[in-house]
Amino acid sequence: MKSLASFIVVAVLAATTAAQELAEGQVNIVSARLAENARRSWEIGTRVQAILEHNATRYSVFSNSDLPPPANVPGDQQGPLTPVWNIARQVLGGLGGNDPAPLLPDSSVADPASVGIAMLLANWTNLDSNDDQYERAARNQYNYLYSDSVPKTGEGAISHRIEEAQLWSDSIFMVPPFLAYYGVITDNKTVVQQAYDQIKLARDQLYDSNAGVWRHIAGGSRGPDPGYWATGNAWAAAGMLRVYATIEQSEFSGGMKNQKKDLKNWVREIHRGVYERYFDGENVLRNYLNDPNTFYDTASTALLAATVYRASTVMDTHTYVPYAERSRLTLFTPNTGPYSNTNWTGFSNYEHFTSDGWLRPVVNPTSIGESMGNGGSPEAQAFVVMMHSAWRDWRWAGEKGKNAAIGSRAGAGIANILLAVLGAVLGAFLL
Ligand SMILES: *[C@@H]1O[C@H](CO)[C@@H](O)[C@H](O)[C@H]1NC(C)=O
Ligand SMILES: *[C@@H]1O[C@H](CO)[C@@H](O)[C@H](O)[C@H]1NC(C)=O
Ligand SMILES: *[C@@H]1O[C@H](CO)[C@@H](O)[C@H](O)[C@H]1NC(C)=O
Ligand SMILES: *[C@@H]1O[C@H](CO)[C@@H](O)[C@H](O)[C@H]1NC(C)=O
Numbered sequence: 001m002k003s004l005a006s007f008i009v010v011a012v013l014a015a016t017t018a019a020q021e022l023a024e025g026q027v028n029i030v031s032a033r034l035a036e037n038a039r040r041s042w043e044i045g046t047r048v049q050a051i052l053e054h055n056a057t058r059y060s061v062f063s064n065s066d067l068p069p070p071a072n073v074p075g076d077q078q079g080p081l082t083p084v085w086n087i088a089r090q091v092l093g094g095l096g097g098n099d100p101a102p103l104l105p106d107s108s109v110a111d112p113a114s115v116g117i118a119m120l121l122a123n124w125t126n127l128d129s130n131d132d133q134y135e136r137a138a139r140n141q142y143n144y145l146y147s148d149s150v151p152k153t154g155e156g157a158i159s160h161r162i163e164e165a166q167l168w169s170d171s172i173f174m175v176p177p178f179l180a181y182y183g184v185i186t187d188n189k190t191v192v193q194q195a196y197d198q199i200k201l202a203r204d205q206l207y208d209s210n211a212g213v214w215r216h217i218a219g220g221s222r223g224p225d226p227g228y229w230a231t232g233n234a235w236a237a238a239g240m241l242r243v244y245a246t247i248e249q250s251e252f253s254g255g256m257k258n259q260k261k262d263l264k265n266w267v268r269e270i271h272r273g274v275y276e277r278y279f280d281g282e283n284v285l286r287n288y289l290n291d292p293n294t295f296y297d298t299a300s301t302a303l304l305a306a307t308v309y310r311a312s313t314v315m316d317t318h319t320y321v322p323y324a325e326r327s328r329l330t331l332f333t334p335n336t337g338p339y340s341n342t343n344w345t346g347f348s349n350y351e352h353f354t355s356d357g358w359l360r361p362v363v364n365p366t367s368i369g370e371s372m373g374n375g376g377s378p379e380a381q382a383f384v385v386m387m388h389s390a391w392r393d394w395r396w397a398g399e400k401g402k403n404a405a406i407g408s409r410a411g412a413g414i415a416n417i418l419l420a421v422l423g424a425v426l427g428a429f430l431l
Helices: 002-016 024-037 041-054 075-093 111-124 133-145 176-185 189-206 230-248 254-277 298-315 321-332 378-396 412-430
Strands: none
Touching: 024 041, 024 378, 041 075, 041 111, 041 378, 075 111, 075 133, 111 133, 111 176, 133 176, 176 189, 176 230, 189 230, 189 254, 230 254, 230 298, 230 378, 254 298, 298 321, 298 378, 321 378
């Protein structure tokens, strides 16, 4: 009896830890596609965040160490930060010195702010000892957001677009994390509060309590999109987590408890909405969460899973970890099954990666009603890096929530475990 019991325990463990993960060499291939193809402002900003989370971890807000980070870059961070400095130099080279001015030309007024972190870090660490050029670039970008060139709603929410005040869920990843970091670096709580305020104002317009998730676009007359775009929800959750972590690691943490509490609730409400209402046995999100006529999108799936691991390590909420695990296993397991990967530097025979490391199928980032069946979206590559990095940090932190119960709509994982147990019991009798 005792041996049967332990056999069952082993079988259950085997079923729940049949983890498949990408090797570092594979993540680097994914990152290479990202580096080669990130050209648009938000893709560059999102790449910066991926580099910080994956490699230059001491300079990521998720590093669990005080902010601001060291002004003297430690030796082990110099190599990892090199691509961030190259981006900062290139962006600086393209600027004309105007104040106010966005960091990059873009028809979105919000997206260029996503590159702001690179300029703030370059200034803070005195990159290339170039006087105050990085500081001015960051300040001009900040001033631009609050200038008359950028439309605002009546309540003061910063528009995503130049033509008219229009709020997009995407903006939550582009603007508030920059504001929060700007406030911490310049020791100005008002600016950190602005980060929170922008999120609150956007959520007021975009969160739909009946659907339990965020709409994509609110306000304005050009191209409205009241749909529940999966990537938009992931952008929003990811941006809120970055702001939360920035406040948490800063001197303002103690004085902003209520803001942190709200951010935590707002991340959790997205997780609850998506995973309890719109997650099916495919473990991949629909491009529009509630619309079964839209395609399965692995890009949003990856970023949202990343936010679940981050919520576990940063916010100490673990409820949705089993859902993220299911998405991760679905995306990162080769067709030949868990543990079958032996090519640590390549992708052969993956349903969700091409042989050159593109995640697929993914939403087309510039035409979001379309799927790219064979990949090709730079932001999706960054999302893979973020999911891998967030999962890695979650693992180091002790895999909290791994064995949490999963809701009834998503019972397949449990069913697999039961099957494994049954198999083990039968096996024991046959032996
Ligand atoms: C992290 O560093 C490795 C090794 O230098 C590199 O190949 C990879 O592209 C970097 N990751 C990102 C996201 O840039
Ligand atoms: C630039 O860095 C200095 C420290 O070297 C800091 O005092 C200042 O607030 C920074 N400015 C911005 C806009 O980040
Ligand atoms: C802090 O930021 C606010 C908002 O931009 C600004 O009005 C104020 O002058 C700043 N405070 C300091 C000390 O720079
Ligand atoms: C690993 O995969 C890459 C393609 O992703 C391929 O070029 C390489 O030959 C593979 N190596 C082995 C040993 O199968």
